[in-house]
Amino acid sequence: MSSPPPAAHPDALTPDPAAQGSLQDVVIRLAGNSQDGIQSIGGFLARLAGRSAQDVMTYMTIPSTISGGASIFQVHLGSGEVLSPGDEADFLIAFYQHSLDNHIASLRDGGVCIYDSDHCEPDTSDKRVTYVGVPFTSATVEAIGGSARDKGKNMFVLGQLVRVFHLDKQKLVEIIERTFGRKSEDILRNAMLAFDAGYAYEIGDVASGQFSIQSGDDDGHDRIATDGNQMMVSGLLAAGVRYGSGYPITPWSTIMETLRVELPKYGGLFVQAEDELAAVSMAIGMGYSGHLAVTGSSGPGLSLKMEALGYATMAEIPLIVINVQRGGPSTGLPTSVEQSDLMQAIYGSHGDTPRAVLAPQDVEDCFYIAVEACRIAKTYSMPVIILSDQALATRIEAFREPDLDEWVEEPDLDLSERPDDYVPYPANGLTQHAPPGTKMAGGKYPVMSGLEHDEWGHPSSNPEQHAMMNARRRDKLVILADELATPEVHGAQEGEVLLIGWGSTYGPLRETVNRAGDRAIGHLHLRHIHPLPPGMEDIFAKYKKILVVEMNDRGVYGHGQLATLLRSRYCDPKITSLAKTDGLTFKIREVLAGIESISPSA
Amino acid sequence: MATEAPEKLTKKAITADHPTWCPACGDFAVLAAFYKTLEKLQLPHEKIVTIAGIGCSSRFPYFVNSHGMHFIHGRALPLATGIALSRPDLHVFVFGGDGDGFSIGGNHLDHAARKNVNLTYVIMDNSVYGLTKKQTSPTSPIGYKSKTDPTGAIDQPVNPMRKLVANGSTFVARSHAAQVKHMREMYERAIRHNGFSVVEILSECVVFYPGAFDAGNPRKGGEFPIIEEKLWDGTPEDESRHDVTDFHAAMRLAEEPSPGKFGVFFENDERPTKNALEQRWIDSSREKTGGAGAKKLLSGRFAAMK
Ligand SMILES: Cc1ncc(C[n+]2csc(CCOP(=O)(O)OP(=O)(O)O)c2C)c(N)n1
Ligand code: SF4
Ligand SMILES: [Mg+2]
Numbered sequence: 001m002s003s004p005p006p007a008a009h010p011d012a013l014t015p016d017p018a019a020q021g022s023l024q025d026v027v028i029r030l031a032g033n034s035q036d037g038i039q040s041i042g043g044f045l046a047r048l049a050g051r052s053a054q055d056v057m058t059y060m061t062i063p064s065t066i067s068g069g070a071s072i073f074q075v076h077l078g079s080g081e082v083l084s085p086g087d088e089a090d091f092l093i094a095f096y097q098h099s100l101d102n103h104i105a106s107l108r109d110g111g112v113c114i115y116d117s118d119h120c121e122p123d124t125s126d127k128r129v130t131y132v133g134v135p136f137t138s139a140t141v142e143a144i145g146g147s148a149r150d151k152g153k154n155m156f157v158l159g160q161l162v163r164v165f166h167l168d169k170q171k172l173v174e175i176i177e178r179t180f181g182r183k184s185e186d187i188l189r190n191a192m193l194a195f196d197a198g199y200a201y202e203i204g205d206v207a208s209g210q211f212s213i214q215s216g217d218d219d220g221h222d223r224i225a226t227d228g229n230q231m232m233v234s235g236l237l238a239a240g241v242r243y244g245s246g247y248p249i250t251p252w253s254t255i256m257e258t259l260r261v262e263l264p265k266y267g268g269l270f271v272q273a274e275d276e277l278a279a280v281s282m283a284i285g286m287g288y289s290g291h292l293a294v295t296g297s298s299g300p301g302l303s304l305k306m307e308a309l310g311y312a313t314m315a316e317i318p319l320i321v322i323n324v325q326r327g328g329p330s331t332g333l334p335t336s337v338e339q340s341d342l343m344q345a346i347y348g349s350h351g352d353t354p355r356a357v358l359a360p361q362d363v364e365d366c367f368y369i370a371v372e373a374c375r376i377a378k379t380y381s382m383p384v385i386i387l388s389d390q391a392l393a394t395r396i397e398a399f400r401e402p403d404l405d406e407w408v409e410e411p412d413l414d415l416s417e418r419p420d421d422y423v424p425y426p427a428n429g430l431t432q433h434a435p436p437g438t439k440m441a442g443g444k445y446p447v448m449s450g451l452e453h454d455e456w457g458h459p460s461s462n463p464e465q466h467a468m469m470n471a472r473r474r475d476k477l478v479i480l481a482d483e484l485a486t487p488e489v490h491g492a493q494e495g496e497v498l499l500i501g502w503g504s505t506y507g508p509l510r511e512t513v514n515r516a517g518d519r520a521i522g523h524l525h526l527r528h529i530h531p532l533p534p535g536m537e538d539i540f541a542k543y544k545k546i547l548v549v550e551m552n553d554r555g556v557y558g559h560g561q562l563a564t565l566l567r568s569r570y571c572d573p574k575i576t577s578l579a580k581t582d583g584l585t586f587k588i589r590e591v592l593a594g595i596e597s598i599s600p601s602a
Numbered sequence: 603m604a605t606e607a608p609e610k611l612t613k614k615a616i617t618a619d620h621p622t623w624c625p626a627c628g629d630f631a632v633l634a635a636f637y638k639t640l641e642k643l644q645l646p647h648e649k650i651v652t653i654a655g656i657g658c659s660s661r662f663p664y665f666v667n668s669h670g671m672h673f674i675h676g677r678a679l680p681l682a683t684g685i686a687l688s689r690p691d692l693h694v695f696v697f698g699g700d701g702d703g704f705s706i707g708g709n710h711l712d713h714a715a716r717k718n719v720n721l722t723y724v725i726m727d728n729s730v731y732g733l734t735k736k737q738t739s740p741t742s743p744i745g746y747k748s749k750t751d752p753t754g755a756i757d758q759p760v761n762p763m764r765k766l767v768a769n770g771s772t773f774v775a776r777s778h779a780a781q782v783k784h785m786r787e788m789y790e791r792a793i794r795h796n797g798f799s800v801v802e803i804l805s806e807c808v809v810f811y812p813g814a815f816d817a818g819n820p821r822k823g824g825e826f827p828i829i830e831e832k833l834w835d836g837t838p839e840d841e842s843r844h845d846v847t848d849f850h851a852a853m854r855l856a857e858e859p860s861p862g863k864f865g866v867f868f869e870n871d872e873r874p875t876k877n878a879l880e881q882r883w884i885d886s887s888r889e890k891t892g893g894a895g896a897k898k899l900l901s902g903r904f905a906a907m908k
Contacts, residue, residue, distance in 0.1 A: 410896055444667065445647075447672060
């Protein structure tokens with residue numbers, strides 16, 4: 001190897017003489033085509049990391065065309081806290097010439113590129129990185145034998161990575177056996193043949209141990225590794241959601257596909273509707289029937305649900321609505337990340353339609369945010385929108401397994417007879433519906449109405465009644481806001497700049513603060529977007545500048561969507577905006593540049 | 603525990619607000635026939651659910667004292683689908699107009715039919731948009747002068763019977779608001795049908811389309827030709843009677859010119875309902891997991907993520 005051995009990820013490297021050549025974290029970018037199964041390499045590494053008390057975050061781009069398109073999967077493995085997919089890669093694994101050409105620039109100086117020598121010819125005069133050629137394709141074919149062709153290349157590469165990074169082979173083999181063993185023996189045998197061949201393939205220096213990854217501190221808790229959509233489903237199941245309806249759209253579809261299969265196991269049902277208008281209507285029907293129900297979509301589908309969501313606010317039906325945001329407007333960028341549905345989520349219906357809007361901050365939080373959304377929907381009888389996004393939906397992280405004893409709630413359908421004085425919309429109290437099947441002691445049955453109504457649900461266009469009912473619906477958000485905790489600031493508790501984010505910008509913002517050295521930068525992350533939690537003014541007062549970082553357009557007046565809201569809510573001209581729509585998650589250096597632009601370092 | 607005798611369901615018990623319809627609107631009779639049918643069938647009061655979208659006809663739930671929902675324009679069927687599939691113990695009734703059902707909700711009608719959701723849908727067809735005051739509706743005949751077609755409607759109207767038979771509705775019938783006895787008979791058969799049952803009722807809007815259905819009303823000089831159904835008695839007369847299970851015969855009946863025939867066009871008792879098919883899947887899923895509770899199922903789900 002001619003170039004100096006690549007150092008560990010520059011920001012994470014802590015030279016530890018005792019653990020010579022071992023890395024604290026590494027960013028590996030796998031570039032190939034979508035049918036090569038490179039996502040599953042990431043999936044295996046992530047699950048292994050989960051079992052080795054390492055942290056992991058993956059980052060995936062998938063083409064919206066079904067087969068053949070270029071696809072990448074980036075894995076950030078580390079023994080400490082891993083918060084972002086990594087600005088630059090330490091390793092590039094290139095399956096094709098186009099993979100090499102398009103991604104070599106993402107490799108940092110001194111990085112290593114392992115390429116398929118059957119398909120790629122690198123420019124070896126480039127001394128910026130170390131090139132290692134390995135015939136992925138022919139070696140896989142040789143290992144498995146003719147009929148499988150090059151299927152299994154991904155397992156070959158996985159074997160190589162285990163070798164290079166000195167990962168726990170035994171544990172990984174167990175995971176592979178569990179995964180493929182469920183399918184068939186043949187599949188498992190081929191996978192293991194390719195994996196072993198990759199592990200055994202001599203690649204010299206790179207595998208000598210200089211890149212072994214430290215193991216993290218095992219805190220004794222079980223860890224799991226999965227993506228945000230799967231965790232969202234888990235949260236819904238735990239919180240007692242048993243019914244739902246949806247219509248397919250990327251990147252929401254995997255939630256509905258999973259619910260369709262999971263819910264019957266719990267005695268429930270998920271219906272594939274003919275369109276999003278029907279989906280939300282069915283879910284409202286399920287909610288009216290006394291169940292906690294879910295519907296969801298991505299941007300265009302959320303727009304279609306809006307009329308019915310206005311009804312759910314008006315008739316006060318509890319409902320969970322998941323919106324996995326992607327690039328908009330219109331069909332936009334179906335497989336890119338964006339946070340441009342914030343205003344739509346809060347205000348996207350006709351009339352004044354109070355509803356709660358929450359956003360998970362990482363994959364793990366998809367579980368807890370779903371649980372919380374269910375609690376709010378039930379307590380306040382209203383729709384709750386969860387704003388996830390494409391990055392959260394598809395990336396895999398490893399984290400502590402939720403404590404099921406604490407979080408699981410079996411749903412209960414209360415059909416007990418309602419007393420004489422029952423009214424569905426009490427002037428001084430929260431709605432608790434009497435679902436159909438409930439006997440009414442007074443002999444009078446409630447009708448849910450989208451017309452403005454009185455306490456009984458009877459239509460009334462009396463202006464005073466309308467004002468009173470508007471207040472009733474709006475006050476639910478006021479009460480909810482009061483019960484929320486003021487979010488904690490990470491990093492400097494006062495000083496130069498306060499970063500504010502929501503949704504999947506959590507990791508990059510936190511990491512920015514961690515890397516800001518002795519600069520007084522704090523980070524406040526909003527999980528509750530509507531209503532906003534209390535006490536924010538006091539926090540704002542402690543900083544000279546406030547920078548709201550989000551993945552949407554800076555708008556005609558120069559502010560991203562959350563920044564616009566915060567400026568109007570707090571009337572604080574200190575609030576500025578860092579917004580972008582390049583379809584990629586924020587890089588640490590982009591946030592640092594944003595800070596620099598409003599508060600130059602001395 | 604003392605068992606109380608079930609309360610008798612009387613007309614009084616199921617009557618709610620006095621309808622806000624114009625005097626002599628055909629919809630009054632549709633409502634009266636519904637009360638009578640409920641009284642006869644003695645369904646448990648708390649299990650009756652009355653659903654509607656938006657329109658004059660869709661105000662129906664306010665006039666029935668039962669659990670109910672007045673929803674948004676055109677989406678009553680998917681709403682009712684959510685109720686019927688998640689609560690098979692209920693009797694779900696949907697009421698609405700021709701605009702609500704064949705125009706804005708037209709796609710939902712086809713899908714509720716192909717899913718064969720177990721519920722009963724009554725379409726009160728007045729061939730006009732009543733609530734919004736006289737625009738052309740999907741069943742307005744060519745030449746009908748409305749506010750949106752002052753010189754006469756030009757778009758070919760929907761043929762409700764053809765649409766319903768073709769889209770897979772498993773019970774399709776047609777009646778006339780001036781024929782209370784016939785309406786009740788159709789309701790009753792629709793309710794007894796296990797699956798997606800639809801009754802289309804010609805119900806005059808006396809304000810915006812008076813006389814629309816006189817051709818089907820003997821008291822207004824028209825005729826009320828009833829479909830004679832096969833009795834399967836082997837007689838020669840039976841040959842020419844209508845076989846309600848015969849799709850092609852139903853389509854032929856649907857093609858007859860105005861006023862057409864009244865009665866049951868089509869009925870298919872064999873196709874399983876979505877309710878039953880989904881329940882089958884639920885049962886087999888529960889069987890595979892040994893009826894495990896949520897905690898156990900979820901910990902299994904997490905184990906696969908390790
Ligand atoms: C989304 C939406 N579009 C339009 C309307 C206005 N609108 C209310 S009822 C109606 C038509 C009603 O016609 P029909 O369903 O035939 O019922 P009828 O009043 O004739 O009984 C229209 C267009 C609405 N309420 N909502
Ligand atoms: S406008 Fe027509 S349909 Fe509406 S209530 Fe009056 S008569 Fe009936
Ligand atoms: Mg009409």
